[in-house]
Amino acid sequence: xxxxxxxxxxxxxxxxxxxxxxxxxxxxxxxxxxxxxxxxxxxxxxxxxxxxxxxxxxxxxxxxxxxxxxxxxxxxxxxxxxxxxxxxxxxxxxxxxxxxxxxxxxxxxxxxxxxxxxxxxxxxxxxxxxxxxxxxxxxxxxxxxxxxxxxxxxxxxxxxxxxxxxxxxxxxxxxxxxxxxxxxxxxxxxxxxxxxxxxxxxxxxxxxxxxxxxxxxxxxxxxxxxxxxxxxxxxxxxxxxxxxxxxxxxxxxxxxxxxxxxxxxxxxxxxxxxxxxxxxxxxxxxxxxxxxxxxxxxxxxxxxxxxxxxxxxxxxxxxxxxxxxxxxxxxxxxxxxxxxxxxxxxxxxxxxxxxxxxxxxxxxxxxxxxxxxxxxx
Numbered sequence: 001x002x003x004x005x006x007x008x009x010x011x012x013x014x015x016x017x018x019x020x021x022x023x024x025x026x027x028x029x030x031x032x033x034x035x036x037x038x039x040x041x042x043x044x045x046x047x048x049x050x051x052x053x054x055x056x057x058x059x060x061x062x063x064x065x066x067x068x069x070x071x072x073x074x075x076x077x078x079x080x081x082x083x084x085x086x087x088x089x090x091x092x093x094x095x096x097x098x099x100x101x102x103x104x105x106x107x108x109x110x111x112x113x114x115x116x117x118x119x120x121x122x123x124x125x126x127x128x129x130x131x132x133x134x135x136x137x138x139x140x141x142x143x144x145x146x147x148x149x150x151x152x153x154x155x156x157x158x159x160x161x162x163x164x165x166x167x168x169x170x171x172x173x174x175x176x177x178x179x180x181x182x183x184x185x186x187x188x189x190x191x192x193x194x195x196x197x198x199x200x201x202x203x204x205x206x207x208x209x210x211x212x213x214x215x216x217x218x219x220x221x222x223x224x225x226x227x228x229x230x231x232x233x234x235x236x237x238x239x240x241x242x243x244x245x246x247x248x249x250x251x252x253x254x255x256x257x258x259x260x261x262x263x264x265x266x267x268x269x270x271x272x273x274x275x276x277x278x279x280x281x282x283x284x285x286x287x288x289x290x291x292x293x294x295x296x297x298x299x300x301x302x303x304x305x306x307x308x309x310x311x312x313x314x315x316x317x318x319x320x321x322x323x324x325x326x327x328x329x330x331x332x333x334x335x336x337x338x339x340x341x342x343x344x345x346x347x348x349x350x351x352x353x354x355x356x357x358x359x360x361x362x363x364x365x366x367x368x369x370x371x372x373x374x375x376x377x
Contacts, residue, residue, distance in 0.1 A: 003194070003236060004164075006123060007075075007102050014074045015320045025256045025285060027073040028313040029104075031271045033262035034059040034092060038082040040108055042142045048081070057263050061091045067261040068096060070281045077128070077258075079106040079271075090118040097124045104128040106168060108142065112154030116161065126164040128196065129155055133169065134183045137176070152190070159191045166193050166236045172200035173217060177224035184233045194236030197222075198308045199245065214304045215295075219247035237308065239332030240315035240325060245306060249315075253294030253302065257313020259284060269293045271309040273301055 011028070018026040035058040038048050048055065059067075068076055076096055083089055084107050096103050102124055109129045119125065132141035135148040158165045167187050171180065187195055199218045222245040235242060243249045255270035265277035266284040270293070278284050294302050294310070302310075318325035 004123060010074050010102065011316070012320065015316060019320060025254075025290070027071050027259050027281075028257045028316055029075040029077050030068060030071045030073045031077050031079060031258050031260040031309065032059075032064055032067060033079055033081065033260065034064055034083060034086050034089070035081045036263065037085060038080060038108075039085065039110055040082070040142050040144055040147070054263065058086050058088075059263060061088050061095055064092050065095050065099075067266075067281070068099065068101060071259060071261070073101075073259075075102045075104070077104045077106060082108060082111070084111040084115045089115075093119060093125060097122050100124060102126070104166070106130065107154075108147070109151035109154035110147065112151075113157050116154075116157060116163075119163070121162040121164075123164070126166055126193070127155075127158050128166045128168045129192075131155075131167040131169055131183075131187065132171070133175065134179050134186065137179055137183075141170075141172070155190055155192065164193050165191075166196055168196045168198075170198050170200055171221065171225075173214075175221060177221060180225050184230070188232050188234065194234045196236050196308070197225075197242070197245070199306050215306060218245065218304075218306050222246045238312055238315040238319065238329065240318055240329055241308065241312045243328070243332075244311055244315060249318075251311050251314035251318065252296055253305070253310040254314045254317065255293055255310055256285060256288075256290065257317070258309045272305065272307065 015026075015028070035055075036048060036050050037055040041048060078092070080086075083105055086092065089105075093103060093105065104126050106128045107130065109127070112127065112129070129151055130142070131148070131151060132138045138148040138151075139145050155165055155167075169180075169183075184195060199222070222242075226242060226246055240249060244251050258271060259281065260267040260271045261281075264274075265279055266281055267274055268276045268278065268284060268288045269290065273293070278287060291297060293299055295305070315325075319329040320326065
């Protein structure tokens with residue numbers, strides 16, 4: 001089981017409370033971005049493309065606490081940028097733990113061993129480590145040689161000290177399913193609590209725009225990866241969301257399920273799209289034209305999106321909103337997935353064309369002009 005019983009109970013009781021109150025739109029996870037700067041320059045990420053004066057800024061602990069209290073979600077994800085670069089990340093985490101929020105501190109782990117003494121193991125704190133696959137693939141993905149090895153050491157140290165640790169993998173077009181399955185084995189051997197998966201999402205500012213997955217290829221890829229999965233693989237996600245990625249379920253996007261707060265305020269409508277900002281969470285919920293977003297809306301920016309920030313909350317809502325969803329989630333949680341797709345498995349056996357180098361060339365040690373040429377190649 002990838003999520004502790006106490007956390008499952010907290011989330012379940014929270015969702016049921018929303019249901020009983022008749023609330024149709026409610027937050028499940030607050031995406032709290034305290035800063036945008038990072039110590040990596042991943043080709044698939046647009047966060048560090050902001051101007052230098054923005055990258056120098058950060059939210060104060062008080063601003064973070066105000067957003068968390070205002071939102072009221074039981075879980076808080078702290079992405080970035082790289083949160084461990086925030087000079088007051090210790091105070092932010094301690095304040096959220098005191099509020100009994102379940103925190104996923106998203107990190108590339110390059111600073112994890114150096115900063116780990118700032119934190120105390122708690123059931124409320126999880127280090128969600130960005131690992132995009134096996135060593136060669138990960139290093140290509142993050143555009144840094146040796147990044148995998150440093151992150152691996154950070155994971156080992158955190159696990160040894162008794163911290164909750166999960167991995168967070170974003171999979172792009174060109175990903176080798178066999179390599180991903182081997183990566184799952186490696187992460188389980190490390191003793192991580194569970195793994196999180198998401199298809200590559202299209203940041204407008206990302207240097208590499210060629211390898212974001214369209215919907216048909218997303219389901220094809222995830223069917224190859226997750227069909228006939230090993231029982232030892234543990235995922236820190238809704239089992240119904242994984243079935244959605246495989247094309248087994250259909251969900252509408254619920255962007256309000258994972259609202260985003262950052263340096264500019266509450267971001268409309270979601271973590272991936274920035275169609276304006278408002279000052280309060282109430283304004284976000286009431287003033288956002290939600291019908292303009294999601295696959296069903298016809299919005300071009302949403303047509304290929306299947307990411308967790310839009311659809312995991314949909315899967316959780318289905319779990320507690322329908323008997324079919326509840327039974328499906330319970331069955332997968334208690335007995336594991338029995339999904340076996342013979343066509344996908346045969347394709348997996350026959351597929352030898354993918355290579356991690358097809359994502360984007362490493363830009364380590366290159367000049368700015370050389371990096372730009374490589375990314376535009």
